[in-house]
Amino acid sequence: MTDDLLGRHRSVLPDWLALYYEEPIEITHGEGRHVWDSDGNRYLDFFGGILTTMTAHALPEVTKAVSEQAGRILHSSTLYLNRPMVELAERVAQLSGIPDARVFFTTSGTEANDTALLLATTYRRSNTVLAMRNSYHGRSFGAVGITGNRGWSPTSLSPLQTLYVHGGVRTRGPYAALDDYDFVAACVDDLKDLLGHTRPPAALIAEPIQGVGGFTSPPDGLYAAFREVLHERGILWIADEVQTGWGRTGEHFWGWQAHGRSGPPDIVTFAKGIGNGMSIGGVIARSEIMNCLDAHSISTFGGTQITMAAGLANLTYLLEHDLQGNARRVGGMLIERLRAAAAQVPAVREVRGRGLMIGIELTKPGTDEADPAAVSAVLEEARAGGLLIGKGGGHDTSALRIAPPLTLNVAEAEEGAAILERALRSIQ
Incomplete structure (x- = not known):
């Protein structure tokens, strides 16, 4: 079904309408901080439809x-x-x-x-x-x-x-x-x-x-x-x-x-x-x-x-529900956890951001040269581990973008950080 949908996508939509992943996924439903694809795979969502699902998927009050x-x-x-x-x-x-x-x-x-x-x-x-x-x-x-x-x-x-x-x-x-x-x-x-x-x-x-x-x-x-x-x-x-x-x-x-x-x-x-x-x-x-x-x-x-x-x-x-305060508390913990993990990965130039808006810049080790291939590799590895993140950056695509829904809890932040740490280590 997904392969057929991909072919249909390519036949009627613009070539410049980018899709993530070598094997693009169709997200069919979500709940809280998680989404599912058409093959039944469950993902922790750390990108929220490009920062748009800000509170939670299927939030009952909004629904x-x-x-x-x-x-x-x-x-x-x-x-x-x-x-x-x-x-x-x-x-x-x-x-x-x-x-x-x-x-x-x-x-x-x-x-x-x-x-x-x-x-x-x-x-x-x-x-x-x-x-x-x-x-x-x-x-x-x-x-x-x-x-x-x-x-x-x-x-x-x-x-x-x-x-x-x-x-x-x-x-x-x-x-x-x-x-x-x-x-x-x-x-x-x-x-x-x-x-x-x-x-x-x-x-x-x-x-x-x-x-x-x-x-x-x-x-x-x-x-x-x-x-x-x-x-x-x-x-x-x-x-x-x-x-x-x-x-x-x-x-x-x-x-x-x-x-x-x-x-x-x-x-x-x-x-x-x-x-x-x-x-x-x-x-x-x-x-x-x-x-x-x-x-x-x-x-x-x-x-x-x-x-x-x-x-x-x-x-x-x-x-x-003071989601700003939650972004400060959980986001502060998440960024420190990611900085600790990134310290062991030479390709990481910088972990930056505040709250639940975090960027990880990747470069070719020992240089300031952007490494889009490494960014894409981490994106793929994170998805294989059950985590969806984004990418961006100037100087070519140089950064991973992390922006979960603002209801993210500590356990989910730790789970996502662990998946991302493994994905970062995979490019060494």
Whole structure:
């Protein structure tokens, strides 16, 4: 059955629609932190559909909310009042930290980031955007134009003029040898120099932790230091929280809060985990920014009742069960366990991350050269051992990505770490 499905996939879907594993699997159902494939194999899920099944598979509270809403109405569009959308917007606005916040719902992180770009460029009357090297912001024409990761940039054409800034990757690049204080100072000096050579940009868009880039991040406080420079010039700060939001980093509810001494961003984008698998994205912005458009603009399926019901139930569960605290506690234990295991594997260059957002960078031993073959080999070996993980990274595919549902318990974390340790040792 799986082989037939693979053939059908290849005959009707694009060649660039990648599949994991030499023998791709069909996931048929899940429960908690586990999923099953069509051959009956059970896996511990440490990737959650690319950080999207944030809470748990088949979470009863979300399943019930979706079922009950489906029995009433699925969709009516934004042309009519929508109680679940208003209720979720109220909660998201309150949690954002942005004063007088307005919320616009979309269907994905890509659409959310495109909306943020539309708002920022309209508000500032500029199509120049600052973005981070090694970044990823989505697959639309506009989002590709600000993505600083060669592996996810299929075209150099763009409606935007994009200027790329240093700082998203702490351990590579011209400032890697500096300590954190000097690293931040050098990146700020570079930003100031760049701004002296160009017309004023609309905004800086940045992921607090770069997702597709391999879970890399700058020292805490870098974006706060950038914000001070930007604010003096009226340039907006957009925090792309598609992967870092909702407490995944453990220490903070939003990733930007690690850089928050200058206050919240002007615009925050979100998606993935808030729907726990349902298609929700969105933008939060100060009212004068959100309301700057002078023409009609909607998202047909953004804010539809069934996804909003799921989001409300999921967010309520997350807050009532302190999943941010669980990410901090269990994630802290997991990352230390993985660092101890990786210390015995010469191919591991770095274990990084925070909370339940962990990257393991692999290189050819004794060098800084990425080793995509080793990454793929570990991915395969982990799957054979009953563990699903992801991969990514700049400088070619160089990192394993670990992001389990936020309900992960200590026993499951230890089980996954043991499987991953065996997989890492297998490449020596």
